[in-house]
Amino acid sequence: MSFTLSHACRLGASRLGLVRPLGAAALRPASTAAYEHILVERRGEGERVTLIQLNRPKSLNALCSPLMSELLEVVHQAEQDPAVGAIVLTGNEKAFAAGADIKEMQDKRFADVYRGSFLAFWGGVAQCTKPVVAAVNGYALGGGCELAMMCDVIYAGEKARFGQPEIALGTIPGAGGTQRLTRAVGKSKAMEMCLTGDMIDAQTAERAGLVSKVLPPGELVDAAVKTADKMASHSKLVVQMCKEAVNAAYEMTLQEGLHFEKRLFHTTFATDDRKEGMTAFVEKRKANFTDS
Structure with missing residues (x-):
């Protein structure tokens, strides 16, 4: 979840997505499906790393349900593909993901979210049996921070910002923020972040144990792919x-x-x-x- 007010999104009938370059490489779909909210390519030696880029730049990659459905579909494909050994998940230099789509949640009622166990399916990223490396540039707030924490390793760009600002919206984290963050940084820092809604920078996140490496923004994705490729080189x-x-x-x-x-x-x-x-x-x- 997040404090960002972004537009709700809907899956179109045709799900046609523009394939745009990430760095110097053109992105290639992982399957015959075209995705509306993510870009996918294969990287690494023998193309054994699946690179997924969240692609809702106008909303700072706010996590709407259709985006998460596409993301989990590609994660599942990568998990089932014997040629894939690891996954890298990233956003853009402004935002990894600034949170869940608030307009999508704004009018929901208790009965709606409880009966449907709202956000429960997001946990599929954490259940992937293959390594998942998050490459976080810019904002990783609310659901974006929670999504990063579902990954196995987090690399951060020097200007990355992490936070759980749900308290300012009159709610609490709902996709693991109070649980994974506490395990990553300890009770005191997790309480401070969750009860104030304040962000921490990449360097603080590294010292606290939330991320394992901080890199220049332009080197981040390549470094994450290199690490994922090394993981994929093993059995x-x-x-x-x-x-x-x-x-x-x-x-x-x-x-x-x-x-x-x-x-x-x-x-x-x-x-x-x-x-x-x-x-x-x-x-x-x-x-x-x-x-x-």
């Missing part, structure tokens, strides 16, 4: 296991987590990729993973 099967183990740390006690990790570690010994990886190391050559 997709083992990467999925490792991601599952790290995520489990948020849900378990230390002893439960250690046991879970050990069992997944043992499980890697049933894979061809574990044997190939160790054999390649001993033979001083590059591993040839087969994702099996």
Whole structure:
């Protein structure tokens, strides 16, 4: 959610979207479908990284339901595509996403949002089993900050701003802001951000542990793709296991987590990729993973 007042959007009958360049590369649709609110291309060695750009520049990429539906459709496609090893999610230099579309929510009533579990489907990004790297330039506020936190790694441009300003609208974060932010930065900083609605800059976000790296805006997407490509170069099967183990740390006690990790570690010994990886190391050559 966000304080930005942007226009509500609707999916057109034809869903025709203009494909515009991101940096020097032209964006290519990930499937035969044309998208209205996102741009998609394949990047990295062997095009094994799916790059998704939120594309509602007039509304600072406010997150309307049709945009989120398109985003989750492409995430699902990437997850099912054996050639894809990782995903990068970005916006533009002004905004990653300035929040959810307030005009879309303005007239909703309690019965509407409760009965339909409004925003629940947004969590599909966090459920992706492949690594997702967020490249955040500009504003990541409300739902935009929540969407970034659903990703596995956040890289920020030097002018990025993060915040949960819902309190100023008479509501609270509804897509994980009070939960993921607290786990990322601790209770005191999360309380300060959620109860004041104040933004923090990229450098503060890095010190607090919300983002892992701060880069010049023009280098951000390439750096995120490079990291995603490195993740995609490893065994997709083992990467999925490792991601599952790290995520489990948020849900378990230390002893439960250690046991879970050990069992997944043992499980890697049933894979061809574990044997190939160790054999390649001993033979001083590059591993040839087969994702099996």
